[in-house]
Amino acid sequence: GAVVSQHPSWVICKSGTSVKIECRSLDFQATTMFWYRQFPKQSLMLMATSNEGSKATYEQGVEKDKFLINHASLTLSTLTVTSAHPEDSSFYICSARDLGLNTEAFFGQGTRLTVV
Amino acid sequence: AQKITQTQPGMFVQEKEAVTLDCTYDTSDQSYGLFWYKQPSSGEMIFLIYQGSYDEQNATEGRYSLNFQKARKSANLVISASQLGDSAMYFCAMREDPYNTDKLIFGTGTRLQVFP
Numbered sequence: 609g610a611v612v613s614q615h616p617s618w619v620i621c622k623s624g625t626s627v628k629i630e631c632r633s634l635d636f637q638a639t640t641m642f643w644y645r646q647f648p649k650q651s652l653m654l655m656a657t658s659n660e661g662s663k664a665t666y667e668q669g670v671e672k673d674k675f676l677i678n679h680a681s682l683t684l685s686t687l688t689v690t691s692a693h694p695e696d697s698s699f700y701i702c703s704a705r706d707l708g709l710n711t712e713a714f715f716g717q718g719t720r721l722t723v724v
Numbered sequence: 725a726q727k728i729t730q731t732q733p734g735m736f737v738q739e740k741e742a743v744t745l746d747c748t749y750d751t752s753d754q755s756y757g758l759f760w761y762k763q764p765s766s767g768e769m770i771f772l773i774y775q776g777s778y779d780e781q782n783a784t785e786g787r788y789s790l791n792f793q794k795a796r797k798s799a800n801l802v803i804s805a806s807q808l809g810d811s812a813m814y815f816c817a818m819r820e821d822p823y824n825t826d827k828l829i830f831g832t833g834t835r836l837q838v839f840p
Contacts, residue, residue: 640826651815651830652769699767705826711776712759713828715769 611635612704614716621692621723629687629719631658631702637682638704642713643675646699658685658702692723726750728816728831735836737806744791745801745834747816753777757819758799759828760790764812772814775799806838 611634621627631641639660644652656677657665664677674696676688685704689696701718705711729748737743749758760772775783775790783790791800803810813835817828 642827651832652828654827654829657827701767701769703769703828711757711774712771713826714771715761718767718769720767 612702612714612716614702614719616719617717618720619722621721623693623723624691626688626690627692627721629689629700629702629721631685631687631704631716633683633704633706636704636706638685638706639682641679641685641702641704643677643685643687644701644703646701646718648699652701655687655700658687660685689721692721694723697721697723726831727820727829728818730816730831730834732834733832735834737803737836737838739808739838739840740805742802742804743806743836745803745814745816745836747799747801747831749797749799749816749818751797751818751820753820758790758792759817759819760788760799760801761815761817761830762810762812763815763833769815773801803836808838808840811836811838 613632615630641658643655645655646652654667655670658677658679660679666672679685699720702716703713705713756777758775762770773783773785773788773790775792782792787804789802813833815833816831
């Protein structure tokens with residue numbers, strides 16, 4: 609089946625710095641990818657829809673200037689958490705679907721971000 | 725209003741027994757898809773089963789089956805012959821209007837614990 613790879617799997621950074629998370633579709637092209645955030649013991653909340661070659665679409669309440677999304681190719685989307693603060697500590701996970709093959713969305717392994 | 729409701733925060737089941745995880749949904753779309761994902765402690769999201777709104781038969785995938793009752797807007801997951809490795813969080817999700825959007829809306833999840 610389709611594979612989505614996310615990197616890094618965990619990262620610790622200092623407050624005020626920026627962190628980039630990559631999401632790659634390994635064996636299919638994804639014009640659209642999705643970024644979710646999951647706080648401990650909570651559900652996945654959609655943050656934004658990453659569109660190849662155009663601006664991302666952000667969900668209500670998500671700061672687009674803080675969570676920069678770039679989808680420069682059909683196999684790669686990046687999420688950059690800018691000027692990170694401890695409250696940004698969370699589990700970030702991306703997903704994509706091979707429209708020509710699968711009904712379900714495949715998820716990356718997730719990135720656990722800790723801001724200290 | 726919640727789009728996806730999972731009323732069981734936690735469930736216990738003995739190994740080799742069957743267990744049902746509840747999920748109700750709310751949508752005005754005629755075309756939609758329902759999914760179940762498993763999330764072990766490692767954080768990855770593992771696709772289990774899919775049910776399309778127009779599918780007349782309940783979906784089955786190995787030990788997983790989906791009890792789809794459209795009129796009641798419920799999509800319960802049945803796991804037969806539970807195994808210790810089934811212990812994890814289980815999320816029900818919905819994709820509304822699949823021809824115009826690909827994003828998933830998740831429920832709050834049910835933590836399943838299988839004991840010997």
